[in-house]
């Protein structure tokens with residue numbers, strides 16, 4: 001069972017985003033577990049690649065929704081995604097080469113980043129998207 005898990009307290013109240021957050025949180029919990037339990041390098045690599053893939057897909061999804069809604073804080077939000085993209089590019093090669101410390105460092109960064117980003121930045125976006133949807137329906 002992953003130590004790090006999505007819970008209702010992480011909800012941003014947009015279904016497609018909450019669904020993807022659960023997948024991302026789960027993959028990160030798996031990576032955390034694999035590193036703590038001393039899983040093989042191949043197993044760590046497989047989970048890391050899955051995590052990178054679902055994060056990329058997820059950021060692209062949010063950015064598409066924000067662009068479509070002409071969200072005013074788009075640049076600020078995307079900047080935060082870019083910080084993660086940069087960290088992943090920096091850490092992934094070392095982790096795949098078997099550097100466990102790099103793995104722990106990335107996991108620690110992502111645990112904090114995801115909690116903060118989903119609690120503030122994603123919730124602001126979620127509120128905007130829901131309001132816009134209500135306005136369009138009227």
Ligand SMILES: [Fe+2]
Pocket residue numbers: 062077081117121122
């Ligand atoms: Fe986001």
